[in-house]
Amino acid sequence: MTMAAAIDRRTADAPVRSQASRIASVEIITELDAAERVWRAFESRGPFATPYQRFDFLNPWQRHVGVSENAEALIVVACDGEHRPLVLLPLTLRRQFGLRIASFMGGKHSTFNMPLWDTDFARDATASDIDTLLARWRERGDADLLVLTQQPLRWRDQANPFALLPQQPSVNACPVLEMAPGAQLLSNSFRRRLRGKERKLQTLAGYRYFIASTDDEISRLLDWFFRIKPLRMAEQKLPNVFAEAGVEQFVRDACTTRFAGGNRVIDIHALAGDEEVIALFAGVADGDRFSMMFNTYTLSEQARYSPGLILMRNIIDHYVARGYRALDLGIGSDDYKRLFCKDDEAIFDSFVPLTARGAAASVAMSAVARAKHRVKQSRTLFRLAQRLRGALHHDGPKEEKAPKEEKEE
Structure with a gap:
């Protein structure tokens, strides 16, 4: 034995x-x-x-x-x-x-x-x-x-x-949102702004928020993600970690694998219309907390309506309704994360x-x-490090920039 x-x-x-x-x-x-x-x-x-x-x-x-x-x-x-x-x-x-x-x-x-x-x-x-x-x-x-x-x-x-x-x-820190029962997690004014933006998206045929439940849905969303994410990362002058050996197959396998109870190992939340995927956030959930792993959003003109922020609002509402007590947006302090998560794990x-x-x-x-x-804790030192990195790569200074939708807020 x-x-x-x-x-x-x-x-x-x-x-x-x-x-x-x-x-x-x-x-x-x-x-x-x-x-x-x-x-x-x-x-x-x-x-x-x-x-x-x-x-x-x-x-x-x-x-x-x-x-x-x-x-x-x-x-x-x-x-x-x-x-x-x-x-x-x-x-x-x-x-x-x-x-x-x-x-x-x-x-x-x-x-x-x-x-x-x-x-x-x-x-x-x-x-x-x-x-x-x-x-x-x-x-x-x-x-x-x-x-x-x-x-x-x-x-x-x-x-x-x-x-x-x-x-x-x-x-690095990890921004976290504690979801105490009955707490107001998003301000009324923030929700109103997002509803105004979402009305533009709601004119798209078949517009909806959903969690991928079938292998075909998962495959379609991941095909789109692996096309769009490298372009988004290049736009921000960041290395494409998803191009590293074995990563895409790991993500695909984990997203399609089911636990004994039927839930997926990685859940994919998305906004989409009949003709276009608009935004995608994916992460792991355990009945108490949702932890985001990866995300991206469209390169089309629909990006101007902050689909990532709208999707994040839907995700928060989804897990609040199911009694979850916390949600985190992964390692790093990108601007959009601070719109939702004021504390750090x-x-x-x-x-x-x-x-x-x-x-x-x-x-x-x-x-x-x-x-x-x-x-990382000093903005001055961090910017200096970025400039040095850019000089070493001979292509000018590089700074982490929030996507356009994140700056709008």
Whole structure:
């Protein structure tokens, strides 16, 4: 019997774990197929985790993007004395600078990173538990350095146990909208302006807001997205991350994959008419929070009516009606995000050496990340960095600009 199957069987058959039990062993799984059963068994128990750690999200990412980046799967499973999983870390292992560096699976496509925690264990986890996890792992010698970025300090009003690790603010912030029941999330004047703009779009035949529900709808919307997004990014002088190896296939697979309950791994919200897609926002939802991953809007004259903002209003109303408590618009502080999200999610990075070789690298990488954070927090330094980047590329200064629809507001 494989280790993953053994964990799965014992998890299914075991009674509620003893509160006295703590981390007794750490196992490593290096193949996603071998990890699937224990991972899904963990998910079925309602773990403390973000939707970015679901197997059905990270499996296509690893198969298409991780493999193309020479990132090897490294699934770390910590168990109690009766071999019941308490923590599952979905990581990848890369060899860089002569080091073996472990980081969260999902790369730049995952807004939030966490292990999957047994909910009861996470609630009362201590620094001693985290030290034990690292000590057991160090004994195996699988990695030199842990680079754990974009971790939320809290999730669903519960502390993230990895916040007990040495930490520093992440390079970028993540704008978030807390959706308390009965709160006025958008001002009446803002809604009136959007209704005035939307009346122009409502003259289009078949104009509607919808969430893609069929494979044909998803395929049509993604075909449009992968045509338009590169043009929008070039317009803003930004690199097209969607052109990187494996990314398009990862997105297509995740958008068409269904959970057991029928919901898609990635939901696509859109405004469209019979003849034209006007705007698209896509993200992950978990019954409590919607987290946006990617978006774009039309290049046609309909862009003047702020379709992205209208779509965002529809998305907020959709999730408010379903009792969601939060919505975020992904990493970065673009102008349009501040129209909806006035607060930032507290997210942090940890650089944790596992060997003597990793210790020096952790200091250097931490210092670089701190410097980037300071630049991003200073408008003057940020603009200077953009000008330097433009000079290095010999095509003049480059500045991040909000799309036209975002400036109108």
